[in-house]
Amino acid sequence: MTRYWHPFADMATVSRDGELVLRSGSASSVTDVDGIEYLDATAGLWFCAVGHGRTEIAVAAAAQMSRLAAYSTFGDVAPDVTLELAARLVAMSPHPDGSAVLTSGGSDAIDSAVKLVLRHWELLEEPSRTTMVRRSSAYHGMHLGGTALAGIEPNRIHLADSGIRSVQVAWDDADELDRTIRTLGAEQVAAFFCEPVIGAGGVFAPPDGYLQRVQEICRKHGVLLVADEVITGFGRLGEWFASSRFELSPDLITFAKGVTSGYLPLGGIIASPRVMEPFWSTPGHTVWRHGYTYSGHAAAAAAAMANLDLLESEHLLDAGDRLEGALAARLAPLTDHPLVDEVRAGVGALAAIQLDADVLGARPGIGNRVVLSARQHGVLTRLLASGGLQISPPLVMTDHEVDQLAERLTAALDDVV
Numbered sequence: 001m002t003r004y005w006h007p008f009a010d011m012a013t014v015s016r017d018g019e020l021v022l023r024s025g026s027a028s029s030v031t032d033v034d035g036i037e038y039l040d041a042t043a044g045l046w047f048c049a050v051g052h053g054r055t056e057i058a059v060a061a062a063a064q065m066s067r068l069a070a071y072s073t074f075g076d077v078a079p080d081v082t083l084e085l086a087a088r089l090v091a092m093s094p095h096p097d098g099s100a101v102l103t104s105g106g107s108d109a110i111d112s113a114v115k116l117v118l119r120h121w122e123l124l125e126e127p128s129r130t131t132m133v134r135r136s137s138a139y140h141g142m143h144l145g146g147t148a149l150a151g152i153e154p155n156r157i158h159l160a161d162s163g164i165r166s167v168q169v170a171w172d173d174a175d176e177l178d179r180t181i182r183t184l185g186a187e188q189v190a191a192f193f194c195e196p197v198i199g200a201g202g203v204f205a206p207p208d209g210y211l212q213r214v215q216e217i218c219r220k221h222g223v224l225l226v227a228d229e230v231i232t233g234f235g236r237l238g239e240w241f242a243s244s245r246f247e248l249s250p251d252l253i254t255f256a257k258g259v260t261s262g263y264l265p266l267g268g269i270i271a272s273p274r275v276m277e278p279f280w281s282t283p284g285h286t287v288w289r290h291g292y293t294y295s296g297h298a299a300a301a302a303a304a305m306a307n308l309d310l311l312e313s314e315h316l317l318d319a320g321d322r323l324e325g326a327l328a329a330r331l332a333p334l335t336d337h338p339l340v341d342e343v344r345a346g347v348g349a350l351a352a353i354q355l356d357a358d359v360l361g362a363r364p365g366i367g368n369r370v371v372l373s374a375r376q377h378g379v380l381t382r383l384l385a386s387g388g389l390q391i392s393p394p395l396v397m398t399d400h401e402v403d404q405l406a407e408r409l410t411a412a413l414d415d416v417v
């Protein structure tokens, strides 16, 4: 029996039925310990942009580990590669005059953002601005901040009293955001957290004009706009940041996943000059008392640099655009399948094959059966909170593999009907 307690798992079932144990990966495929190969429909957990088995990243990380694996970055010390990465990330962001906070993943980027927002308002002598606005279906990781900001209801349980105040608005209704801020009083509202395209909640692209509207509303009320780009950054929407695609200038951008393609854990925040100002302008004025042992970890930074090199040299941002069209075209016919309600695709290398709500309701467990059937047909995917199958392949997936993906998923659904 396994001794590993898996995240988000029904461990009674896993320990009874066993695990899928993987050994290796190459480009868009992974192989299990029995030698069976699967198409990776989800890029691991949305992260593996450059594909599996890239020795370029392994070599860069190993070289950095041999030189200087890690060092404290508290105060005025840092490894050279950490500073190089920060400069590179900021230069490719909508805030070339901004700065980068580095963390070990998306959840601690979000928690850091929550604390940064609160500290920012304290320094501006508006300490009553403590309420965060979140969206229905939102996923912002599972640390305390992200759990308080969860719009996926089951992810919020046991967190009634986290000390982080937040209110929810409908994910697609900018007017409700405006009304909510007015009702609370803008002087109470600290920030609006927003995934440019909702990921784990079910792959929901923003309605036309929605993101521009929420940016205007936040500006009007002085509320900080936090774009959570943990999924949408680094090519998944055909740009370094989805904010550029949607012409947004968020006050903070959180990122993780694609920054290293998952080769080592790394996340962070791009902070705009507006947020930096009270911290960066007057020496001796203040210290943001926040950071982690592994903030700016050197080996992770080296992996990120090598990953960004690959994204650039292999034109993988363009590949994000190519996959946007290819996935939408090849998956569209699945809409006619009796188990499928709709296929959401067409914004980035992202899609969800939404299973029919009536079928899900009438046949408990059918979603997981589809996932297992896909596995038998050589595709790894998973069920999102909405009851949709996650499709977010590595950006190196070829058009031929997208064809195979669509064929195999159709066969998997046929087997379960």
Ligand SMILES: Cc1ncc(COP(=O)(O)O)c(C=O)c1O
Residues within 6 Å of the ligand: 105, 106, 107, 108, 110, 139, 140, 141, 142, 146, 195, 199, 200, 228, 229, 230, 231, 256, 257, 267
């Ligand atoms: C939008 C978003 N924010 C934050 C996170 C949390 O990132 P991590 O799992 O690296 O902590 C995720 C993870 O899926 C995410 O999708």
